[in-house]
Amino acid sequence: MIAAIIAAAGSGERFGAHIPKALIQLGDKTLLGHAITNLAPVVDQIIVTAPAGYEAQIQEIAGEGITVVTGGATRSQSVRRGLAAVDTTAEYVLVHDAARSLASTDLARAVIAALVAGDVAVIPGLPEVDTVKEIDGSGFVISTPDRSSLRKVQTPQGFSYSVLKAAHASGADATDDAVLVADAGHKVRIIAGEERALKITIPADLSQAMTFIGDAQTFRTGVGIDAHAFGEGRELWLAGLLWPGEIGVDGHSDGDVAAHAICDALFAATGTGDLGSNFGTSRPEYSGASGSQLLTETLKIITEAGFSISNVSVQIIGNRPRIGGRRAEAIGAISAALGGAPVSILATTTDGMGLTGEGKGIAAIASALVFK
């Protein structure tokens, strides 16, 4: 039986928000929510220490099956209150900071593995990259410890339940639990920590934490193709622009092959159907819609499915019109229709071969990268 105490009773003074730090939002969850999600798969009991007055709110985030206790004035006092709620059959206890929200499940697993292998105290740590000085009260250097033997320690820290309980019986205060266990005469093992287990202390730490969440995003790509034959008496709409003096293309829409190819690439990337299923004949309200309108509708559909656009790229294939001179304008039109997404537009001929090479029409191939 493995228990975990998540210390979340701090006020987050250095962060400077008007709510306790554990309740701050990071992506789709609060800091505490992340910490719980990451520990839950490897422990049997979770106890959260809450700031006085926030117990109900913390219980709501934690959900059923998680014990919430009121924290104390210091972190060590909070941990002691948590310890009092640990199931007495527990063999191991992990003590974790809600502020180290993104410490991974694998890190907790590694801590537990070292406990199971026989260590009574196991803590993650990263090598120190800066030279560290010990100073006296007047600001003068006393010593320079050898950097290679220093570690910056993190949580979750894992202990044998009986050893941790005995160490806390002293009632002492310390910035981590390993100090108390070491003071009680036990050996503390260091295992490799993680950059993502950073302690969120000030607002800048939140942006760094976001980069780790970004890693967890799912990216998907899709390709879309469209072609239309030239049609006499039609004006040409291409890449969201009107091209005066050019021959237009046949079709019941404005025939903007670049816009249509991008729509299909986005539908393909997000698995939300295609142009036909979304705007086809069964949806008469879209007949005659412009390429730009369809792009904006597509953006709405993929946004509702939870996706954002990373970028789209389209290559127009045809002898004419010459795209180069209006490339920036076309990129602006497509990007505006897609809510400001990054867009690239390329163009090529096919050396006189095939449908577009023979001058019969225009085609476009698009790709899209989206994420969730």
Ligand code: CTP
């Ligand atoms: N903590 C706690 N009880 C306390 C103080 C801190 O449970 N009396 C918890 C915090 O919620 C945090 C962890 O211990 O998850 C590490 O503390 P720290 O990062 O210092 O958080 P705060 O004390 O909230 O921040 P600050 O020191 O800036 O006020």
Ligand code: MG
């Ligand atoms: Mg603190």
